Amino acid sequence: MGFFARVQERGEALDSWVCVGLDPRAASAAEAEAMCLEIIEATAPYACCFKPNAAFFEVHGGEGIKVLGRVIAAAHARGAPVILDAKRGDVGSTATMYAKAAFETLDADAATLSPYLGWDAVEPFAHYPGKGLFVLCATSNPSGVEVQRGLRRDVARWCASDGAWGTKTGGSIGLVVGATDVAALDLVRAVNRDSWILAPGVGAQGGDLDAAVRAARTRVIVPASRAVSDAPDRASAACALRDRINAALRFPVPRPLAPHQTAFLTCVLASGALRFGDFELKSGRRSPYFFNAGLIFDGDHVAALFDAYADRILLEPNLDFDVIFGPAYKGIPLCAGVAAALARKGRRVAFAYNRKELKDHGEGGTLVGAPLEHRNVLLIDDVISAGTAIREASTLLAARGARLVAVCVALDRQEVTGGPDLPPPDQPRVSAVDAARRDINAPVFSILTLADLLQFLEDRQHHQDGDTIQAVRKYRDDYGIILKLPTAA
Numbered sequence: 349m350g351f352f353a354r355v356q357e358r359g360e361a362l363d364s365w366v367c368v369g370l371d372p373r374a375a376s377a378a379e380a381e382a383m384c385l386e387i388i389e390a391t392a393p394y395a396c397c398f399k400p401n402a403a404f405f406e407v408h409g410g411e412g413i414k415v416l417g418r419v420i421a422a423a424h425a426r427g428a429p430v431i432l433d434a435k436r437g438d439v440g441s442t443a444t445m446y447a448k449a450a451f452e453t454l455d456a457d458a459a460t461l462s463p464y465l466g467w468d469a470v471e472p473f474a475h476y477p478g479k480g481l482f483v484l485c486a487t488s489n490p491s492g493v494e495v496q497r498g499l500r501r502d503v504a505r506w507c508a509s510d511g512a513w514g515t516k517t518g519g520s521i522g523l524v525v526g527a528t529d530v531a532a533l534d535l536v537r538a539v540n541r542d543s544w545i546l547a548p549g550v551g552a553q554g555g556d557l558d559a560a561v562r563a564a565r566t567r568v569i570v571p572a573s574r575a576v577s578d579a580p581d582r583a584s585a586a587c588a589l590r591d592r593i594n595a596a597l598r599f600p601v602p603r604p605l606a607p608h609q610t611a612f613l614t615c616v617l618a619s620g621a622l623r624f625g626d627f628e629l630k631s632g633r634r635s636p637y638f639f640n641a642g643l644i645f646d647g648d649h650v651a652a653l654f655d656a657y658a659d660r661i662l663l664e665p666n667l668d669f670d671v672i673f674g675p676a677y678k679g680i681p682l683c684a685g686v687a688a689a690l691a692r693k694g695r696r697v698a699f700a701y702n703r704k705e706l707k708d709h710g711e712g713g714t715l716v717g718a719p720l721e722h723r724n725v726l727l728i729d730d731v732i733s734a735g736t737a738i739r740e741a742s743t744l745l746a747a748r749g750a751r752l753v754a755v756c757v758a759l760d761r762q763e764v765t766g767g768p769d770l771p772p773p774d775q776p777r778v779s780a781v782d783a784a785r786r787d788i789n790a791p792v793f794s795i796l797t798l799a800d801l802l803q804f805l806e807d808r809q810h811h812q813d814g815d816t817i818q819a820v821r822k823y824r825d826d827y828g829i830i831l832k833l834p835t836a837a
């Protein structure tokens with residue numbers, strides 16, 4: 349079982365998202381060890397994981413490193429996963445040794461990493477199956493923002509399950525976002541709804557625990573070092589922290605979806621393109637909801653749909669494309685309509701599409717619209733089922749000398765590939781979107797995900813009955829690529 353699945357399981361079993369930090373301020377390695385063992389003993393019933401910070405052990409030299417190994421083993425003996433907080437980041441060959449030290453020598457289950465040197469500094473850590481990574485996104489120290497302001501949104505996107513790094517790591521990558529910066533947590537969750545967040549900075553650093561947890565919404569682990577180690581009764585301190593986190597998680601302040609998502613939902617519900625009930629999918633699964641973009645045909649609904657695509661595309665950072673390509677048939681009106689909507693919003697791009705039949709008269713050929721050679725192309729489609737259409741389109745584009753830069757779809761069902769049998773809980777969960785993304789080597793993003801849909805239903809913006817919401821939630825838990833969320837809004 350991977351690190352995040354283990355944290356999830358232990359967190360749920362203990363009903364606690366407290367990560368107890370082990371930062372022993374001690375005069376010797378022996379004293380540091382004794383202190384950590386006491387903390388582990390007292391707080392294990394409240395700790396979904398432990399987080400020793402390497403500095404507090406390295407300061408004691410070789411003996412300190414040995415103690416760190418024994419402290420990690422002691423946490424393991426209590427069944428708790430361990431995050432090694434060492435904020436590593438270096439050129440690939442050195443990062444390889446850092447990864448070996450963290451995951452082999454010390455046997456940590458996860459490590460904190462700096463994104464500053466790019467993917468090749470992170471990659472060696474990703475070679476260890478089952479281990480977790482936490483990438484620094486917005487740190488809790490006061491001046492971090494001066495450096496991170498321009499980078500944190502991109503880091504958050506890269507680490508999302510459909511982001512560049514999230515995809516490469518199969519989702520075993522989380523983010524460090526300080527509890528001291530609620531605006532940063534908001535920003536991160538606006539572009540990344542599914543990564544685990546480690547939110548340090550409560551207690552001694554003065555972070556607003558309630559606001560931070562609410563901003564993170566879900567999949568949040570709150571580390572506390574001094575707030576626990578310096579408390580007169582460490583067990584009570586960890587227990588109180590647990591309760592405050594849970595209270596904030598159980599009563600989150602509703603967070604609206606982005607306006608283009610609400611407009612899209614309004615359109616698909618009004619047109620009947622999104623329905624709730626009992627549907628049999630091509631895969632043989634019975635789904636409590638079904639999306640059929642072919643049912644959006646009234647002019648006002650179509651206009652809203654094109655606008656929602658255009659708004660979503662404009663939100664995607666660093667998307668450099670000059671042609672929108674729509675694979676036949678459903679992609680044909682989409683590419684034309686979205687190109688028009690983008691033009692109205694100030695972004696001029698061309699469109700092209702293919703025909704399925706070969707023409708034997710007139711201009712001939714299978715492609716219509718803008719020339720594709722040497723052009724950067726954004727592929728647009730309604731929903732990815734098996735991903736066949738996307739793969740075929742990508743082959744066609746490559747044959748025409750075009751560069752496929754990304755794929756935009758309306759709905760990402762975020763479910764594992766396969767048939768009606770439930771996937772084994774310990775297997776890596778790969779969705780059709782993930783598989784397509786891997787095969788075509790380009791990002792895939794969507795206007796709406798299943799997680800967004802659930803949030804919409806749960807926020808009661810749409811008056812669905814409780815049974816429908818329960819059924820969609822259960823479907824997500826059974827077939828979703830996203831592990832069961834620790835909290836239901």
Ligand SMILES: O=c1ccn([C@@H]2O[C@H](COP(=O)(O)O)[C@@H](O)[C@H]2O)c(=O)[nH]1
Pocket residue numbers: 369371401433486487488489524525526548549550551552553571572573574575
């Ligand atoms: O942004 C960050 C990243 C890591 N940390 C580390 O967490 C603990 C916090 O200690 P407290 O006593 O709970 O303040 C410490 O090891 C830091 O190095 C962080 O604070 N902020």
